[in-house]
Amino acid sequence: MYIIQKSTHWLQQHHTSSSQRVSFSFYNLQEGIVSGIEEAYQSAAETASQLHYECHVQEGTWVAPHSNLLTMTGPWSALLSTESFAKWIISWMSSLSTQLWQWDLKLAPEGIQILYTPREGLAYGTWEKKAALLGGARHRRLFFTDGLRLNHLHYQWLGGITAAINELMERLPPTVKIETVVSTLEEVQEAIEAGSHLIILRNMSEAQVKMATRTGQRRVLFELEGIFPPSAAPMLAASGVQFVSSDALLRHDTIWPVEIRISSHSAN
Numbered sequence: 001m002y003i004i005q006k007s008t009h010w011l012q013q014h015h016t017s018s019s020q021r022v023s024f025s026f027y028n029l030q031e032g033i034v035s036g037i038e039e040a041y042q043s044a045a046e047t048a049s050q051l052h053y054e055c056h057v058q059e060g061t062w063v064a065p066h067s068n069l070l071t072m073t074g075p076w077s078a079l080l081s082t083e084s085f086a087k088w089i090i091s092w093m094s095s096l097s098t099q100l101w102q103w104d105l106k107l108a109p110e111g112i113q114i115l116y117t118p119r120e121g122l123a124y125g126t127w128e129k130k131a132a133l134l135g136g137a138r139h140r141r142l143f144f145t146d147g148l149r150l151n152h153l154h155y156q157w158l159g160g161i162t163a164a165i166n167e168l169m170e171r172l173p174p175t176v177k178i179e180t181v182v183s184t185l186e187e188v189q190e191a192i193e194a195g196s197h198l199i200i201l202r203n204m205s206e207a208q209v210k211m212a213t214r215t216g217q218r219r220v221l222f223e224l225e226g227i228f229p230p231s232a233a234p235m236l237a238a239s240g241v242q243f244v245s246s247d248a249l250l251r252h253d254t255i256w257p258v259e260i261r262i263s264s265h266s267a268n
Helices: 007-013 036-047 076-080 081-111 125-134 152-158 161-173 185-194 206-215 230-237
Strands: 021-028 052-055 068-075 112-114 147-150 177-182 198-202 221-225 241-244 258-264
Touching: 021 036, 021 076, 021 081, 036 052, 036 068, 036 081, 068 076, 068 081, 076 206, 081 125, 081 230, 081 258, 147 161, 152 161, 161 177, 161 185, 185 198, 185 206, 198 206, 206 221
Parallel strands: 112 241, 147 177, 177 198, 198 221, 221 241
Antiparallel strands: 021 068, 021 258, 052 068
8 A cells, every 4th residue: 555646656667568457446534524525526537437446435424534535446547547536626615515514513513604605717516515514514595596695886787776676676586585785884784675685795804893783673684795704603603693605714725735645456
């Protein structure tokens, strides 16, 4: 058994034929919620159909450090073309799931739920959404038609917050919810009075957030957007909001470390 550093170097060092069958086993180095295993072996299968896969853990579950997550077995030539991307998928998706799981442990007891907020232009948005849900986040809406989100550009087009909400109230079915993005206490008050169902507080100070939630208590739901480090957990817990955006909590440069261990088999 060998821990992989550079696959090609190991291949050359041990004079192994590219057709020899080997096993690549993926191990996590930190505890957390595992995600992305299904995507890893599906993407590998699309590249090399002759690979065999064995999953050792269930996605969405907590795993201890140094757990064997997934084993791929096949010829060297096939595994070399897939191992790097498969490792990245597991590392990236598990990192997102684990971060949100850690946040959920702190926020759920305070009645605060994490809403998945997709990032614009993300190539693997479906994968990120799955990772977020496995980490404890919930859907913002099931379908785009379930709600509409108003931001400052819409206010400029339609003549202000009140005018924009009134326009939608007249045209939309009563079951469709209106989300309103605001950044000042004056906008909070206007959105409440106009009848917004959910108010999204963007880049507001702790004092402003607390004032906003007191103003709209029992009249409207609040969601918090921004960028919050782990040290902000006490502030979020005491903020009075019901929801926090998933993207506000994630550090996208954080990777859940995964290593690959190689086992060689007798040549065919």
